[in-house]
Amino acid sequence: MDRVIPKPTAKRLNIYAREVQMMIELGQQKVSSTDLGNRVGVKSNQVRKDLVYLERDELAGDHGRAGIGYDCERLLNGIEKLVGAQKRWSLALVGVGNIGRALLSYASFDEEGYPIAAVFDANEKMVGKRIGRWEVQPIAQLTRTVKVRRIPIGILAVPREAAQGLADQLCAVGVVGLLNFAPMQLTVPPHVVVTNIDLTITLKQLSMDIAARNGSGRSRSRRRKERS
């Protein structure tokens, strides 16, 4: 069977997981591909195709049962195993400006397996301060701390001018993933993955989508539109 998960599928699997999780919390037991699809704005065919990648329990078993649907718990388990939700990845946050501070007070990271292990800032007035349960360290400490603690992912919440230099430092000490809030494209070694979040560009895309929706034909059914 196919072992490599297509990117679009991976994206959707995480959304399915979030949705099924919520349904479980609400007491749901079963869900059909049609139902799940409606909730997340995806065709039922697509949902089933995506679920093909789940590991089949070797003896006697697919996941869903025709006529019934999928068992929520089992489905959630299956997806989480597939998307590697068990592993924990610690984070190094660089920059405690607006975005940085928002991230620090965003509790969910911890719960979801992404603990913020260290935070840094270039501003001397920030260094040494405590924010929540973190103490802000100086950039001078960055390479040492990240290397010693083997932090795999860096979050860049710094001005554009500083971003590339800090990315270089992080990559040099073993970071393999970057979440970049600076509005620019980073250049990094081939083994590191970077995800950019540029709200300005996001808004531009959103308004393009709006324009496109109103420029061409009207849709008919009550559906959704998803992105990012």
Next chain:
Amino acid sequence: MDRVIPKPTAKRLNIYAREVQMMIELGQQKVSSTDLGNRVGVKSNQVRKDLVYLERDELAGDHGRAGIGYDCERLLNGIEKLVGAQKRWSLALVGVGNIGRALLSYASFDEEGYPIAAVFDANEKMVGKRIGRWEVQPIAQLTRTVKVRRIPIGILAVPREAAQGLADQLCAVGVVGLLNFAPMQLTVPPHVVVTNIDLTITLKQLSMDIAARNGSGRSRSRRRKERS
């Protein structure tokens, strides 16, 4: 000629624009598709294909000049015209928690043509407060204000439980786009577009990408990886 811009192309065009803008600020005059492509992690062929969608100046003219490249100013203009960068879209921000406040202090929105026209919060302690140059209004005012000011885009920076209800209110008074920071899928009328930003899911995807990169073959050249 083709009039509809493919989604992936639209995404890249905005990135090109950002990059070219930066080059202009740095004094660059010309840029080749190869150069631009390298900077943003896209093949030169792809860049040229994307630029096909720019409006041709009717008489005597493509954009780039073979052997030379593209004129930065002209290129930027062309892209901006295409992606509708001239239009201004005002925003209604709902929720002044961590994320909401970060957005308010994120000056770029204004400059880029997305002024925050009103801000709301359910918390009584917040209502009436001034944050930057905005005064926080109660949710009770939301429908009136958004309708009267004809605000087209809403930003939901609220807890999950509140998101759907507020989305409904916003849609009911004419909002056509939503930027949703709540970790859930919204259900909206077919003519409204919603873009979701869920940092937890983003991190999950990032770690999957990292795992995939280290699980299969090593790459060779100094390139980048982009997302969102």
Next chain:
DNA sequence: GCTTGTGAATTTCTTCACAGCT
């Protein structure tokens, strides 16, 4: 009835390859 799972067809997007311009 409504459901899953999946080959096959289709659509969409990317890459290749090269003619032609500077």
Next chain:
DNA sequence: AGCTGTGAAGAAATTCACAAGC
């Protein structure tokens, strides 16, 4: 030499359609 623009080929992702199970 280096570059653009584009048809043609290729790869990837989505949708269709339907056999088979509950």
